[in-house]
Amino acid sequence: MTYTLWGSAHSLYSGKARSYLIKKGLPFRERYPSDPEFGSRILPAVGHFVVPVLETDKGEIIQDSGDIIDFLEQRHAEPLLEPQSPVQQWVSLIFDAFGSEYLLPLAMHYRWSYRSEQETFLRAEFGRALAAGVDRATRREAAAQTMTFFAGFLPNLGVVPEVFAAMEDTYLALIDALDNHFQHHPYLLGGRPCRGDFGMMAPLFAHLGRDPVPAMLMKTKAPNLYRWTERMNAAPISDGEYPGYGEEYCDKDTVPESLIAVLKIVFADWTPGLKADADCFNAWAAHQQTGDLVSKSGQPQVHPNVGKVEYPWRGVTMKRGSAPHMLWMFARAQDLAAHSASEQLNGLIEQVGGQEAMAICLTKRIVRSKNMLVLD
Numbered sequence: 001m002t003y004t005l006w007g008s009a010h011s012l013y014s015g016k017a018r019s020y021l022i023k024k025g026l027p028f029r030e031r032y033p034s035d036p037e038f039g040s041r042i043l044p045a046v047g048h049f050v051v052p053v054l055e056t057d058k059g060e061i062i063q064d065s066g067d068i069i070d071f072l073e074q075r076h077a078e079p080l081l082e083p084q085s086p087v088q089q090w091v092s093l094i095f096d097a098f099g100s101e102y103l104l105p106l107a108m109h110y111r112w113s114y115r116s117e118q119e120t121f122l123r124a125e126f127g128r129a130l131a132a133g134v135d136r137a138t139r140r141e142a143a144a145q146t147m148t149f150f151a152g153f154l155p156n157l158g159v160v161p162e163v164f165a166a167m168e169d170t171y172l173a174l175i176d177a178l179d180n181h182f183q184h185h186p187y188l189l190g191g192r193p194c195r196g197d198f199g200m201m202a203p204l205f206a207h208l209g210r211d212p213v214p215a216m217l218m219k220t221k222a223p224n225l226y227r228w229t230e231r232m233n234a235a236p237i238s239d240g241e242y243p244g245y246g247e248e249y250c251d252k253d254t255v256p257e258s259l260i261a262v263l264k265i266v267f268a269d270w271t272p273g274l275k276a277d278a279d280c281f282n283a284w285a286a287h288q289q290t291g292d293l294v295s296k297s298g299q300p301q302v303h304p305n306v307g308k309v310e311y312p313w314r315g316v317t318m319k320r321g322s323a324p325h326m327l328w329m330f331a332r333a334q335d336l337a338a339h340s341a342s343e344q345l346n347g348l349i350e351q352v353g354g355q356e357a358m359a360i361c362l363t364k365r366i367v368r369s370k371n372m373l374v375l376d
């Protein structure tokens with residue numbers, strides 16, 4: 001059986017799904033949206049333009065990088081890519097949500113705020129995803145319109161010049177802590193990747209680890225993190241850099257000390273925005289019914305929005321569109337913590353400053369149906 005991953009090299013969420021497929025050892029081919037069959041078969045099945053999409057050889061079609069991982073995990077137990085104990089499962093879900101959602105504005109910032117320094121690269125990348133079989137000048141031209149569409153996402157993501165310095169400072173602190181971690185450990189939780197590693201690959205590969213400006217930054221400031229992005233796209237689980245490390249998650253449901261330092265940064269940076277998102281969602285949901293689409297406009301959106309949020313953050317005021325998809329992912333870690341009676345997990349949440357975020361309460365549950373978020 002060979003899977004098809006509809007995606008592209010420069011796409012954030014394709015990087016998450018691709019790395020998972022590689023580490024799972026599943027045979028797959030990758031096809032681009034420039035392929036005419038994407039428009040004729042995949043687009044109508046999903047309902048709107050979005051990648052990544054997984055297609056099975058029986059014609060099943062799955063969208064959302066997280067749903068792709070869930071679907072494949074149910075079908076293929078080996079190799080194990082999900083830790084089996086509560087602390088590590090929680091850490092894995094936290095990094096999945098943090099990487100896939102919280103770091104999106106940073107990834108987009110380094111791609112689009114530095115556009116002029118990397119224009120030719122981006123034109124080639126967007127061009128190869130959009131226009132097959134044309135000459136170079138035509139392809140570069142075809143890329144420009146779509147690039148302007150994506151660059152236009154910045155204000156809604158809160159990325160405006162007044163917050164650039166605060167965003168970049170926090171990013172440098174985060175990648176420094178990750179660099180120290182990967183000096184000692186091949187993956188977040190030890191000798192084997194977990195869902196959290198794949199979530200972190202979303203922003204840290206295609207944008208932050210591959211676009212010329214942020215890749216230079218990562219290579220020069222956090223080379224061990226850069227090396228992890230390479231490791232995550234290589235089939236073997238173990239890496240000769242860590243002789244004798246083995247291919248297991250850390251012992252006794254523990255978390256490496258160096259990752260605790262990263263988790264403290266995660267919660268310090270993330271909590272104010274999560275709370276603002278939850279307040280915005282609860283205010284919107286108060287007037288909605290079961291089955292309603294999670295979207296203020298009532299229209300399907302790849303990144304749904306239920307209003308604007310504004311909150312103080314790192315000495316600036318952050319203003320952006322709300323991110324209910326982030327709340328939906330975060331709720332998975334909350335559910336796990338709520339159902340686990342692990343004192344070790346409670347201790348870790350306290351140690352990393354996670355209590356405030358974990359106490360966030362949504363008045364209505366969000367579920368996913370037909371490639372969209374809806375109210376339960």
Ligand SMILES: N[C@@H](CCC(=O)N[C@@H](CS)C(=O)NCC(=O)O)C(=O)O
Nearest residue numbers: 011012013050051052064065066302
């Ligand atoms: N939650 C989705 C997000 C997918 C997504 O944002 N894909 C981008 C490319 S990396 C896209 O196709 N965006 C189209 C759009 O936003 O209109 C996932 O995890 O797959």
